[in-house]
Amino acid sequence: MKRLGILIVSCLIACSLVLAQDKPVVAPKPVEAAKVETPTMSELDALKLDKIVLSMENAQLQIVQLQTTLKEMQGQAQSFVQSLQKPGFNLTRNDKGAWVYMVAEKSAELKKQ
Numbered sequence: 390m391k392r393l394g395i396l397i398v399s400c401l402i403a404c405s406l407v408l409a410q411d412k413p414v415v416a417p418k419p420v421e422a423a424k425v426e427t428p429t430m431s432e433l434d435a436l437k438l439d440k441i442v443l444s445m446e447n448a449q450l451q452i453v454q455l456q457t458t459l460k461e462m463q464g465q466a467q468s469f470v471q472s473l474q475k476p477g478f479n480l481t482r483n484d485k486g487a488w489v490y491m492v493a494e495k496s497a498e499l500k501k502q
Contacts, residue, residue: 410489473480478490 421432470480477493479493480488481491483489
């Protein structure tokens with residue numbers, strides 16, 4: 390029992406000496422990560438990339454312009470076709486590709502009336 394008491398007192402003294410040290414306990418410094426070299430782009434490659442991007446933007450603008458022109462042309466064609474309409478006839482192309490008027494067939498509902 391006496392030995393157990395001495396052991397406990399010795400442990401308490403050792404703990405108090407460790408805690409009484411002036412030096413603070415500090416975590417070890419982390420190991421620095423390996424430095425990675427950032428890749429660079431040559432001026433020529435940057436100019437080539439800019440040219441490609443500008444060409445794509447130009448093509449998109451041309452597409453928008455052509456779509457607008459197409460819509461205008463479709464509107465003009467529709468107006469012109471309406472001006473050529475004749476009551477009781479349909480405007481169509483024949484087998485030779487010429488524009489001709491064909492007698493409009495009356496629908497079954499109109500025939501019943």
